[in-house]
Amino acid sequence: MKKDARLKKRFNIRGIKDFLLSGSLGVTLISVFLGFMVGAIVLLIAGFNPVEGYFAILKGIFSKPKYMSYVVIYSTPLIITGLSVAFAMRTGLFNIGAEGQYIVGAMVAAMAGYYFHLPMVLHIIVCIFLAALAAAAWGGLAGFIKAKFGVHEVISTIMLNWTALYLSNWAVTLKSFGKQGTGKSFAIQETARIDLFGQWKITEAGIDFIRSHKVLGDILKSPVNLGILAAFLLAFLMWYTLNKTTLGYQLRAVGYNPNAAEYGGINVNRSIVTSMCIAGGLAGTAGALQIMGVSHRIAKLATMEGYGFDGIAVSLIGNNTGIGSVLAGFLFGSLKYGGSKIQDAIDAPTEVINIMVGTIILFVAMPKLIKLIFSFKKGK
Amino acid sequence: MDALALSRHPLWGWGYSDPTTLFGGVKCLETIDFFHKAVEMTDMVKKFGDFTANDKINLIVHKGEVHALLGENGAGKTTLMNVLYGLYKPTSGSVKINGNLLNIKDPNVAIKNGIGMVHQHFMLVEPFTVTQNIILGNETTKSMGIIDLKKAEKQVAELSKRYGLTVDPNALVQDLSVGSQQRVEILKALYRGAQILILDEPTAVLTPQEIQELAQIIQNLTREGKSIIIITHKLKEIKQMADFCTIIRRGKHIDTVEVAKVTEEDLASKMVGRDVIFKVAKEKQLRGDKALEIKNLVVQDARGLPVVNNLSLELHKGEILGIAGIDGNGQKELIEAVTGLRKVKSGTVSVQGKNITNLSPGKIINKHKISHIPEDRQKRGLIFEFDIAENLILETYFKPAFSKWFTLIKERIYSNAKDLIHKFDIRPEESEIPAKALSGGNQQKMIIAREVSNEPEILIAAQPTRGLDVGAIEYVHEALINQRNQGKAVLLVSFELDEVINVSDRIAVIFEGKIVGIVDAQDADEKQIGLMMAGGTE
Amino acid sequence: MMEALIKDIGFIIGTTLMYSTPLIFTSLGGVITERSGVVNIGLEGMMCFGAFAGAAGAYFSQDPWIGFACAAIAGGLLALLHAIACVSFAAEQIVSGIAINFMGTGAALFISRMLFDGATQTLTIPNKMPLPLNFLFGEGKMFASSGFMDLVFNRFATVYIAFLMVFLIWFILYKTKIGMRVRAVGENPEAANTLGISVVKIRYGAVIMSGVFAGLGGAAMSIAVVSRFSNTLISGHGFIALAAMIFGKWKPQGALVACLLFGGAKGVEIFLGAKGVPVPGDILAILPYVLTIVVLVGVVGKTTPPGAIGKIFDKGESA
Secondary structure, three states: OHHHHHHHHHOOHHHHHHHHHOHHHHHHHHHHHHHHHHHHHHHHHOOOOHHHHHHHHHHHHHOOHHHHHHHHHHHHHHHHHHHHHHHHHHOOOOOOOHHHHHHHHHHHHHHHHHHOOOOHHHHHHHHHHHHHHHHHHHHHHHHHHHHHHOOOHHHHHHHHHHHHHHHHHHHHHOOOOEEOOOOEEOOOOHHHOOEOOHHHHOOHHHHHHHHHOHHHHHHHOOOOEOHHHHHHHHHHHHHHHHHHEHHHHHHHHHHHOHHHHHHOOOOHHHHHHHHHHHHHHHHHHHHHHHHHHHHOOOEOOOOOOOHHHHHHHHHHHOOOOHHHHHHHHHHHHHHHHHHHHHHHHHOOOOOHHHHHHHHHHHHHOOHHHHHHHHHHHOOO | OOHHHHOOOOOOOOOOOOOOOOOOOOOOOOOOEEEEEEEEEEEEEEEEOOEEEEEEEEEEEEEOOEEEEEOOOOOOHHHHHHHHOOOOOOOEEEEEEOOEEEOOOOHHHHHHOOEEEEOOOOOOOOOOEHHHHHHOOOOOEOHHHEEOHHHHHHHHHHHHHHOOOOOOOOOEHHHOOHHHHHHHHHHHHHHOOOOEEEEEOOOOOOOHHHHHHHHHHHHHHHHOOOEEEEEEOOHHHHHHHOOEEEEEEOOEEEEEEEHHHOOHHHHHHHHHOOOOOOOOOOOOOOOOOEEEEEEEEEEEOOOOOEEEEEEEEEEEOOOEEEEEOOOOOOHHHHHHHHOOOOOOOEEEEEEOOEEOOOOOHHHHHHOOOEEEEOOOHHHHHOOOOOEHHHHHOOOOOOOOOOEEOOEEOHHHHHHHHHHHHHHOOOOOOOOOOEHHHOOHHHHHHHHHHHHHHOOOOEEEEEOOOOOOOHHHHHHHHHHHHHHHHOOOEEEEEEOOHHHHHHHOOEEEEEEOOEEEEEEEHHHOOHHHHHHHHOOOOO | OHHHHHHHHHHHHHHHHHHHHHHHHHHHHHHHHHHOOOOOOOHHHHHHHHHHHHHHHHHHHOOHHHHHHHHHHHHHHHHHHHHHHHHHOOOOHHHHHHHHHHHHHHHHHHHHHHHOOOOOOOOOOOOOOOOOOHHHEOOOOOEOOOOHHHHHHOOOHHHHHHHHHHHHHHHHHHHEHHHHHHHHHHHOHHHHHHOOOOHHHHHHHHHHHHHHHHHHHHHHHHHHHOOOOOOOOOOOHHHHHHHHHHHOOOOHHHHHHHHHHHHHHHHHHHHHHHHOOOOOHHHHHHHHHHHHHHHHHHHHHHOOOOOOOOOOOOOOOOO
16 A cells, blocks of 8 residues: 555656646647548548548558558657657757758668677667767757857758758768669668567568468568667656656756746756757667668658658647657557558548648647637537 | 815915925826816726626726826736726726717727827837837828838927927837837827826836926826826825826725825825835844955946946845845846856956856855845746746755755655745645746745745845735845844845835945945935936935 | 850859749748748748649649749648637647648648649649740840850749849838838737737738748749649758748848858759769758858847747737
């Protein structure tokens, strides 16, 4: 009994409960609902049956173990870039730069994964560490420019995103790193990969296993990897850091009221840089995990892939919290993956998903409107 | 207000016989046309959600009358005037202007009916010129909506000449003094043909000279048959400027009195609802060693101007040193420089002989034991979203008392809050509610609890009673005197001269970034200090 | 030798003008909305939607001008959403802008797939924007074809319109009643409100106009620079226009200069690419972005954005 109470206190059950009961969760859920409604209306106007459409999405997510596995794989980077944006947001910073930090992380991981020859576990750790470090510097640069020169991070990170993109594209053209003429880099070493059974899957035994085991085999058809575990771990670490540590107290104080934080003796400029470093490190980790678990190489990009931008959506829908980002990341990942099936199923454009996500964010941004709808429902 | 009954009053002469008198003068009623009710507000009610800001207030202002609205902060004076000006919709009640029932649904209707308002926080567009500000919303144009600036400037110049409101029509508002900005505001209303002028706390930011000028302007305006409503909580100015005074307390109409027939004490007790003691009780105490020494301090503002200009000052243990001065003479920058929130350009600040110039705020708080009750509670003093317990550890969260291995110890943080809430009588007694849910007085108590519990050697209090009601003001004064009695050094900055004189042991007068004189509070002469505050020599 | 050099310069100026034009339109949109105090980072989405609407309109009507008008309407409609959210429902402006970006690109591709057989690009439009000064150039005309004058001045109508618009917006903002009101609302909405100016109406107008301009910017890309919309056509141009606006200190003429700088970098990049100069194109492409950061670091402390930028205006009635 006593132990239970202490456990409760230690793990701050109050915090989670508060979160679930708080008004913002209500707003989010209603926004998601309204997003689906708008999506349905768009489909209807375009001459599709929205029930069929949503059914196709659901089927595309849940009907096969492989699909569900893909949803997890799609969601992983979104959750982590979501955490990146959310972490900065809690310190009052708008990290539009998650995209560029992701690219830097991916690039560095691809390089470290290809150039270095290290034992299995060590190689993975080194890759992630270097990628996170580089991306932390990339994010921290925006923080530094803000702290030192007062340039708004939204502007500087937009610039840094493009800089990162072209930098990465240039790296692919390097003779020692890029396969000439393909627009792609060389694949990373086996020792740096985090996919499960990647090697074994293409052996005879592996192929036999996949054929004979219905569920497990189906799952293994997708590039299953350890990324999602990292995402969970990072979400927990973010929650712990923000809510339980002195650093978190400091960063939140700066986020809520930098003037008061400064007055209280907190070094605001250092907090801004620290927060952007951590946010950058998170986004960079997302990029690294994607390289190490799924693509194994980087490619020349004509335009942004959008992991960072999607991370903004994830963070906003997830109310800028760790657990919120995990849930919103899964929602977004499911929609992205399941939404791609709507095209084959009923020939409706998958971009209805973008419209839905946009709508959800728009409603999340307008708690005033949601509350108005609520009070209207109550009959005033 | 029966016109016949009032006509029996003797008519006094105007009170400007001696314009150098700061607080003297007697008002007369000769400009008032008692047969013409310019404003008649009846049973005005204004609710914000569940909160009733105005509860059946009546107000009658005649043509040519100066009418004061008196009440404490938050009593509902400004709300009532915002209703009259069409910024708020009344919940119920009726408004008659010059005898006509009107629905003032927005400021346009108010302006059209000759109502003008000068807000406490000036409603000016800073990067615009005087002329642009005055014509905004009512522009002089050539064809196709192109502004005729030449013509507008001429109009403004004429207007300013006619009422003796001197301003340069071409100057940028951001370059003007506060007094000039106020004149622009008045011109704005007159340009729109205002017959009824509402002035919200017009003297709060003015020097004594500027207050005199304002009184003169108000006189000129009433002579032209204009009615003036002054919102204020300063009794002296009511005595000086107003004919009648309506007192509002907690949204309710308390009384309307003829100013000449009541004393300041009467007005004060009507405003507060009980007798007010103007004096603060404190025992005499010997002053101790030097605690804080400021030498030749120069601090610049954002534009690079030296707002603290070669200032020197000593603060001793066991004394309250009050800094008297008009807002904007470098007080804010001085405090920010001492507490490390603003860079010092030159000069030194030292605590017990140790130089603390340009150290970080954290070092100054924790190593040199300076606590600071900031001027702006909401901007500086509190984190609204944090709960009381979290706010109470703003300066100490990393100390062993509250954390171990970079992890916060919640039990200790909340038991600390419980203690302080009890000790400092913070209400509600809940450590887990966010700071924004507290009243202004309790927010201030929370800040005092935090700053005092940090066991400072020096306590700096900037405007510590601003916006508080009388009970909370007394609490704050007691807390400051308590610190002094414990042998701590207290520096008090206030724009209320009464407060400085009542609470301090010594008074330093600041003008244009310099200390222009130091006097003992016991021999303080209000008039003399007032003169120094305005830069006059002794 | 000399002649070739002049021709090269002409080529660079010409491409600069062409690539700057979409940015100039969009940047002007940014100036208008931010001057009224509303941040709009949804310009990217509005530009994308406008680019699509412009190309689709021009394709179906076979008239680029109708496409141009379609782009304006499309951008304006999307901006209306932003205005509703930010002005009427006190939405966080940056968040709403993010939402608009998702919706704008989503809607553009969605409708594209509907109208163009599942493709995320339109078909090639039959008529591009006209070259209004074309009659001056060629055999026996005033100027020789592909000479310096031809390379610089024989440009699409959109280029000239963009420059005209810079002047027009400057004139409106600084010389007219409506412009003064817009600026007042952006600096101090409370003050404007007390003078009977409707902050809500002014901001709705300004935000919608920003969408119209962003739409035109998109169309200047899809029906002049190229002749179709595709899913990668607008990739970050809206954001760059936004940066150009800040770079240009929230002034139309300043934004123009910044846009020319970005366009110029593109022009040089294309020129060097065409000449086969061995400078990696990707490194060159980085230049404008790095330059922007450097310039912002150097000057931003000295610029002042509109006083009420990004702040939610609430009359206090709902409290």
